[in-house]
Amino acid sequence: MPTLYHHPLSAASRYARLVLAEYGEEPTLVQKSPWQWDEQLLAINPAARLPVLVDDNELVVAGAPVIAEYLFETRGTRFGEDEPLLPPGPAERAEVRRLVSWFGDKMQAEVTGHFVHEKVHKREMKVSEGGGPPDSTALRAARSNIRYHLRYIGYLVERRNWLAGQEISLADLAAAAEISSADYLGEVPWEEDERAREWYTRIKSRLSFRPILADVIRGAPPASHYTNLDF
Amino acid sequence: MPTLYHHPLSAASRYARLVLAEYGEEPTLVQKSPWQWDEQLLAINPAARLPVLVDDNELVVAGAPVIAEYLFETRGTRFGEDEPLLPPGPAERAEVRRLVSWFGDKMQAEVTGHFVHEKVHKREMKVSEGGGPPDSTALRAARSNIRYHLRYIGYLVERRNWLAGQEISLADLAAAAEISSADYLGEVPWEEDERAREWYTRIKSRLSFRPILADVIRGAPPASHYTNLDF
Numbered sequence: 376m377p378t379l380y381h382h383p384l385s386a387a388s389r390y391a392r393l394v395l396a397e398y399g400e401e402p403t404l405v406q407k408s409p410w411q412w413d414e415q416l417l418a419i420n421p422a423a424r425l426p427v428l429v430d431d432n433e434l435v436v437a438g439a440p441v442i443a444e445y446l447f448e449t450r451g452t453r454f455g456e457d458e459p460l461l462p463p464g465p466a467e468r469a470e471v472r473r474l475v476s477w478f479g480d481k482m483q484a485e486v487t488g489h490f491v492h493e494k495v496h497k498r499e500m501k502v503s504e505g506g507g508p509p510d511s512t513a514l515r516a517a518r519s520n521i522r523y524h525l526r527y528i529g530y531l532v533e534r535r536n537w538l539a540g541q542e543i544s545l546a547d548l549a550a551a552a553e554i555s556s557a558d559y560l561g562e563v564p565w566e567e568d569e570r571a572r573e574w575y576t577r578i579k580s581r582l583s584f585r586p587i588l589a590d591v592i593r594g595a596p597p598a599s600h601y602t603n604l605d606f
Numbered sequence: 607m608p609t610l611y612h613h614p615l616s617a618a619s620r621y622a623r624l625v626l627a628e629y630g631e632e633p634t635l636v637q638k639s640p641w642q643w644d645e646q647l648l649a650i651n652p653a654a655r656l657p658v659l660v661d662d663n664e665l666v667v668a669g670a671p672v673i674a675e676y677l678f679e680t681r682g683t684r685f686g687e688d689e690p691l692l693p694p695g696p697a698e699r700a701e702v703r704r705l706v707s708w709f710g711d712k713m714q715a716e717v718t719g720h721f722v723h724e725k726v727h728k729r730e731m732k733v734s735e736g737g738g739p740p741d742s743t744a745l746r747a748a749r750s751n752i753r754y755h756l757r758y759i760g761y762l763v764e765r766r767n768w769l770a771g772q773e774i775s776l777a778d779l780a781a782a783a784e785i786s787s788a789d790y791l792g793e794v795p796w797e798e799d800e801r802a803r804e805w806y807t808r809i810k811s812r813l814s815f816r817p818i819l820a821d822v823i824r825g826a827p828p829a830s831h832y833t834n835l836d837f
Contacts, residue, residue, distance in 0.1 A: 421758070422704075422712055434697050441703040448696040465679040466665050472672040473653075480711075481653055527652070 378403045380416060380427040383590045384495050384559060385409065386487045387439040387479060388426040390552035394443045394545065395428075396583035397460060398450040402428070410500055439552075440475055443545050458542040471539045474531075474546035478553045482524050487553045489517035490562050495595060521557060522567045528554075529570035543578070551578045555587055561598030565606065572606075580604050609634045611647060611658040614821045615726050615790060616640065617718045618670035618710060619657040621783035625674045625776065626659075627814035628691060629681040633659070641731055670783075671706055674776050689773040702770045705762075705777035709784045713755045718784045720748035721793050726826060752788060753798045759785075760801035774809070782809045786818055792829030796837065803837075811835055 379395065379402040381388035395402050407416055409425050420427045420437040428436040428445070436445045447461050461468055493509035500506030528550060531538045539546040554575060557563050565572045578584065588602045600606040610626065610633040612619035626633050638647055640656050651658045651668040659667040659676070667676045678692045692699055724740035731737030759781060762769045770777040785806060788794050796803045809815065819833045831837040 422708060434700070436700045437704050438707050441700050441707065444703060445696050445700045448699065465676050468679065469665070469667045469672050469676045472675060473668050476669050476672065477653060 376401065376403055377431055378405060378429040380405045380407050380419070380425060380429075382407060382409055382425055383592055384491050384556050385425050386483055386491070386553040386556040387424075389555055389587055390439040390479065390549050391426040391428060391442045392586060393548040393552055393583050394446050394460070396586060397453050397456075397548065397581075398446055399454050400446075400450075408496075408499065410496055410504055439549075440472075440479060443475070443548070447545070460543070460545045460548070462540065462542070462544065467540060471544045471546045474539050475549040477527075478524075478546070478550040482520075482550075482553045485520040486517045486524060487556050489513045490557050490560050493517075494560050494562075495592060498594065518562065518564075521562065522564060524553075525564070525568040525571040528574060529568035532574040533570050538574075547574075547578055548583075551575065551584070552587075555579075555584075559590065559592075559597045559601050560595075561601075576604065576606075607632065607634055608662055609636060609660040611636045611638050611650070611656060611660075613638060613640055613656055614823055615722045615787050616656050617714055617722070617784045617787040618655075620786055620818055621670040621710065621780050622657040622659060622673045623817060624779040624783055624814050625677050625691070627817060628684055628687075628779065628812075629677055630685050631677075631681075639727075639730065641727055641735055670780075671703075671710060674706070674779070678776070691774070691776045691779070693771065693773070693775065698771060702775045702777045705770050706780040708758075709755075709777070709781040713751075713781075713784045716751040717748045717755060718787050720744045721788050721791050724748075725791050725793075726823060729825065749793065749795075752793065753795060755784075756795070756799040756802045759805060760799035763805045764801050769805075778805075778809055779814075782806065782815070783818075786810075786815075790821065790823075790828045790832050791826075792832075807835065807837070 377400055379391060381392065381404055383406065407413060407425055416427065417423050419429065419435045422437060424438065426439055426442065428442045430436065436442050447459065452459065461471055493513050497506050497509060528538065535541065537543045537547050538550055554563060591597065608631055610622060612623065612635055614637065638644060638656055644654070647658065648654050650660065650666045653668060655669065657670055657673065659673045661667065667673050678690065683690065692702055724744050728737050728740060759769065766772065768774045768778050769781055785794060822828065
């Protein structure tokens with residue numbers, strides 16, 4: 376059984392968990408605090424970032440997009456699914472990878488990273504580590520930026536069914552990971568885009584989403600609609 | 607002939623240029639200023655980030671790591687070279703991709719991005735765009751951080767010949783792109799690690815590096831040793 380070093384509200388960790396679940400893997404989860412100096416984490420990933428996968432053969436794979444490509448290359452087809460999470464054509468793959476970066480890098484930097492850092496990490500960090508109350512400027516920026524990302528999701532799924540094409544792909548899982556972290560914290564203004572809400576309903580109903588929906592952070596319970604499939 | 611939208615000192619753009627050159631492509635280069643609102647750039651890449659490749663078939667590919675994987679998938683083998691830039695095994699690929707992210711994301715954020723922004727972009731930006739003299743705190747941080755990255759390069763090549771293994775790979779090109787931007791600005795403390803210097807001498811001598819070494823930015827000529835293969 377593979378092991379995943381993760382943090383429950385880290386969107387990158389959630390992306391890796393979703394891809395693992397799509398391939399029918401139920402990893403041993405080891406929770407880490409990304410802001411703490413951690414010899415165990417540094418030993419397996421000198422970048423000290425989450426997530427890190429240790430596969431059955433002891434191979435260490437660091438970083439969510441790298442883990443996703445690795446699982447695609449080693450797990451092959453998914454049970455009961457015909458379409459691969461990364462399509463065969465180079466043009467289609469480039470579009471999937473562009474969107475994985477859009478959500479995992481851009482939305483993370485503009486939206487999700489702020490929400491998780493300000494509302495979750497800073498509650499658990501000591502003052503000497505930078506802990507304290509949320510910075511309202513950062514939260515305001517994230518609340519403004521998320522509307523733009525929701526509309527972009529709506530724009531894409533209106534034209535394509537799923538984000539990168541007619542079939543679900545790594546792009547949908549990367550985007551859903553970001554959205555789900557914000558949604559846990561009650562920070563997704565669903566009224567902004569009905570098409571984005573419809574897309575999220577579809578992906579949230581998948582079997583692979585259940586472990587994500589079962590997450591509960593100590594002292595920060597999820598928003599009331601978080602697990603509701605008809606939100 | 608493909609077209610690459612780029613900025614000469616953008617390390618991500620240099621990474622794409624190096625991969626293109628390894629595949630024998632001589633793209634039409636269109637220079638963009640990443641800090642300016644640019645309708646043409648936004649139309650081809652809504653993330654408004656460089657580089658963007660427009661291939662011969664008009665396909666748009668956005669982002670250096672995505673462009674590199676796309677070129678690998680569409681160009682096949684390189685002229686006169688037996689080994690692929692991305693090795694066939696999933697474990698070896700994961701290591702290449704981890705290092706592409708290490709240099710393209712982490713070193714970019716900790717080192718190269720500061721140097722290029724403070725010493726190049728801010729000279730060309732209007733005051734209203736954030737232009738002005740370099741921020742000495744940012745430069746000091748970058749000068750401290752680059753030593754750590756040089757030692758990491760040295761550590762890797764001592765064990766592996768090239769960064770990710772016995773053969774040159776995308777990881778070396780991504781790292782060399784970052785180092786070369788800093789080196790143009792005279793910001794690489796080569797005395798820090800002899801092994802890193804030896805690695806850079808090898809990669810700098812490649813045919814694919816010549817266009818990078820010919821770059822000259824208006825008002826900011828390269829450091830005197832920049833084009834010297836025996837620096």
